[in-house]
Amino acid sequence: MKRTWLLGFGFFSISITWALYNAFVPLFLEHYVQSIAVVGFLMTIDNYFALFLQPWIGNRSDRTRTRYGRRIPFLLIGMPFAAIFTAIIPFHTGLFTLLLFMILMNLSMSLYRSPTVALMPDITPENGRTKANGIINFMGGVGSIIAFGVGSMLYNVHQSAPFIAASIVTLICLLVVSRSIKEERDGVNLQTETSIVNKKPRISLKSQLDRTTVFLLTAIFFWFVAYQGVETLFTLYGKNHLGLSEGDAVFSLAFFSVAFVLFAIPSGFMGKRFGKKKMIVIGICGLFVVFALVTFVKDLLMLRVVLLIGGMFWACININSYPFIISTGKEESIGTRTGLYYLVSSLAAISSPPLLGQMIDSFGYSILFYCASASMLVALAFMLMVRQGNEPLDIADRGISN
Incomplete structure (x- = not known):
């Protein structure tokens, strides 16, 4: 359990960087382009690189063997570069340099995101992964709270301050994770890994796409x-639709993150007790309602209350989804399935902001949360087609023995 908390620092650095990136970079882009659809597209152009890199990196890390382990080398390379390019984003001199720094930062993060996530099941027994995912996402949620709360205050001091702070945090987290997690010592499947090395298997992405996995993805x-x-797009929604200041719009997202953090560990325990699929379905239904309600909210206090409730339902989804996708495969495919998980999230990141931005350009900002609600409804339909029987770790998770 101690190792899980220490590994959480890796998620902490990822979350704080992404939260700052998504909150403040659209404000930079707004100075150069007028169309929200174009802003949305430019916020996703870097994900085209992540789209191809992360599944390959995850698959590659499954087959990497060094004296530092199979995941840690990717952190040692990617995190320092990510720290550098994060720090220089606010020092762009025009649209070209802003896009260049954005792309380089995201390429660097693609090198270590999947391996960092795959470390959790590497060092955690099968029946403890849902709880462990709750812990590391708790750490990630704390990172988001700091990004939205402290980051908004630092931004008011100088727009570069939150990015420089995030870079320093990334380097500190790299030091903590690399010194505290030793894969050869802490791995729970060393015998399996040894046989993998001897057999040198080729784990293809196609072999992982069974019916359950496709519906889940x-x-x-x-x-x-x-x-x-x-x-x-929320900061632009808050600024241009609700009339909030940039700082208030960003700080409002902290309420979503606070609820996510507070409910992260309980969601993991409930996923173990009641089943991961059931908790995900509850979360989807709840977030569908929350997104529908936001459209009618005009008061800042009520907005933050609704976002607080939304964060709880997002925890039900996010905490249980990664252990669920891992549970449908074999131990030797953890990195590959982690890559698939981030493949579809990258596809969503590529398609969603420009699509919703175009909808905003055409119909106004109020359409944002209508579209979000509709997307959650489609997710629910596919989730209900996922067969619970294909989740082999559920029996172990509930503590039932044959």
Whole structure:
């Protein structure tokens, strides 16, 4: 359990960087382009690189063997570069340099995001992964709270301050994770890994796409379409539709993150007790209602209350989805399935902001949360087609023995 908390620092750095990126970079882009659809597209152009890199990196890390382990080398390369390019984003001199720094930062993060996530099941027994995912996402949620809360205050001091702070945090987190997690010592499947090395298997992406996995990945895609679109465009929604200041719009997102953090660990325990699929379905239904309600909210206090409730339902989804996708495969495919998980989330990140931005250009800002609600409804339809019987770890998760 101690190792899980220490690994959480990796998620902490990822979350704080992404939250700042999604909150403030659209404000930079707004100075150069007028169309919200174009802003949405430019916020996703970097994900085209992540789209191809992350599944390949995850698959590659499954077959990497070094004296540092199979995942840690990717962190040692990617995190320092990500820290550098994050720090220089606010020092852009025009649209070209802004896009260049954005792309380089996201390429760097693509090098270590999947391996960082795959470390959790590597060092955690099968029946403890849902709880462990709750812990590391708790750490990630704390990162988002700091990004939205402290980041908004630092931004008011100088627009570069939150990005520089995030870079320093990334380097500190790299030091913590690399010094505290030793894969050879902490891995729970060392015997399995040894046989993998001896057999040198080729784990193809196609071999992982069974019926259950395809339906689950499709559901993941649609709920990330809703989430990514809202997260990316919310600051513009708050500023231009609700009349909030940039700082208040960003700070309002902290309420969503606070609820996510507070409910992250309980969601993991409930996923173990009642089943991951059931918790995900509850979360989807709840977030569908929350997104529908936001459209009618004009008061800042009520907006933050609704976002607080939404964060709880997002925890039900996000905490249980990764262990669910891992549970449908074999141990030697953890990195590959992690890559598939981030493949569909990257697809959502690519398609959602420009699509929803175009809808805003055509119909106004109020359409944002209608579209998000509709996307959650589609995710629910596919999630209901996922067969619970294909989740082999559920029996172990509930503590039932044959």
